[in-house]
Amino acid sequence: MKRLRKGIFLFFFIVWTAFPLYGCAPMEQKKDVGESATSEAGTEGVPEETGPKIGVSIYRYDDTFMKLYRQELKQYLEETYHAEVIMRNAGGDQKEQDKQVNQFISDGCDGIIVNPVEIPAAQELADACSRAGIPLVFINREPKEEEQKRWREKQMAVSCVGTDSRQAGTYQGEIILETLNKGDFNGDGVVSYVMLMGEKGNEDSQYRTEYSIKALEEGGMKTEELFSGNGNWNKDEGKKLAKQALASWGNRIEVFFCNNDSMANGALEAVEEAGRIPGKDIYLVGVDALQDTVTYIKEGRMTGTVLNDHEGQSQMAADTLKKMIDGESVETRYQVDYIKVTAISTFQTLKGED
Missing domain, CATH: 3.40.50.2300 (Response regulator)
Structure with missing residues (x-):
């Protein structure tokens, strides 16, 4: 297991309350009508970079934390890896999530990310993706240790990113x-x-x-x-x-x-x-x-x-999946640390104290 230790300064929270959340929505710039993608000098005929096709199933869209998580995940995948992201809401229904993952497989996704509705379903989902030769990353809700051990023993392209x-x-x-x-x-x-x-x-x-x-x-x-x-x-x-x-x-x-x-x-x-x-x-x-x-x-x-660092977790999940898609070896589990947030800790950080 690897642990991600991030040097996050708590003044982030002060800025957070004063300005819109960074990373909470895809940043898209709309072009004027008639403006083409090759209008800039020197770019005519240069194809846009294409990335992997990624399927993402979230256990419920109405979970406030997972809303932040999925928005950051989508933006990071698109901006960093030029990925085509297919995001789906399981609505708290494991059978619906199973259908979504099977559809991702049928659609030829290069990689899949799942925020499981039910932890015990991880084994079946991992087996389905492994049979199809598609890397899988579980996020936020971590499968049991014995399931993770099975991935290692069978050398499955499956990993999970979460917290303790x-x-x-x-x-x-x-x-x-x-x-x-x-x-x-x-x-x-x-x-x-x-x-x-x-x-x-x-x-x-x-x-x-x-x-x-x-x-x-x-x-x-x-x-x-x-x-x-x-x-x-x-x-x-x-x-x-x-x-x-x-x-x-x-x-x-x-x-x-x-x-x-x-x-x-x-x-x-x-x-x-x-x-x-x-x-x-x-x-x-x-x-x-x-x-x-x-x-x-x-x-x-x-x-x-x-x-609960949704930004660190989503980026780690995306990076881990991309490594597996590229044929690289990864750890079975990655862990992102929590950080205390109190009025005293934010004040001390602003004053430059430890």
């Missing part, structure tokens, strides 16, 4: 430990928390949940779970769960741990509607570093988040 969600959970817990009271507003020595989880049975959700609390406890704090629920990565569902938790436990809640920022943003709305004051009597942390969430951190309305 144990690291994300650990960073969430550390963000709370770095507050003045370590998440213990009432001083009873116990952090009483609510956990808003992603999809039931999802490995990312399981690890983010487990390791956020593990980090608190290893940091010397006792913990008490008051409420938990699966918000399925969705803002509205996150808000609904947060309202239920607040109605049941009120001021007993000291921290909201959210497996992603969409749910955290929903929880923030519920918290403020309930008259609680983030940073004063309650903390909220998420994962992804979405634009809105980073703005809330700057405003003091959110405690922190963890950057």
Whole structure:
């Protein structure tokens, strides 16, 4: 396995909130009517460079993080490798995704990228692409270790690019430990928390949940779970769960741990509607570093988040696939680090501190 360690300066987040997101949409320049592609002197008769045909299947288009990911992926493939990109929405349906991958194979794609709906489906998808001699890269949702071992043993042109969600959970817990009271507003020595989880049975959700609390406890704090629920990565569902938790436990809640920022943003709305004051009597942390969430951190309305680097992951996925298309050997797994994002860390970066 290789780990991608990126020197990302956190002032990026400040710029991010002030200007449009870089890499979120293909940059296309429209030509005036009648202007030909060979109008510039010296370019007449020079054919445009053509690249590989790439099929991409995303588990759901309405996932905010994957929207950023797929837009960056498409732009990077087109601009860097002149690829023809066929992007498809599986709509959360594994059978639909299977059909899409089979269609990519029938259409003669040179390479395929899949954000799997269901992790167990990875084996069948890998076998289908391998039989067709088409390289495959899984993104965002990582197949099991035994499946990755099978790729290595059978020398299949299959790889995956992702993150370690144990690291994300650990960073969430550390963000709370770095507050003045370590998440213990009432001083009873116990952090009483609510956990808003992603999809039931999802490995990312399981690890983010487990390791956020593990980090608190290893940091010397006792913990008490008051409420938990699966918000399925969705803002509205996150808000609904947060309202239920607040109605049941009120001021007993000291921290909201959210497996992603969409749910955290929903929880923030519920918290403020309930008259609680983030940073004063309650903390909220998420994962992804979405634009809105980073703005809330700057405003003091959110405690922190963890950057899930869609740009680094999408570029690594594209580069890995292109290497396999060109016949080069690649690692079975590539990992991109998470990065903590808090008001203090962004301030320190702007001041030139470590």
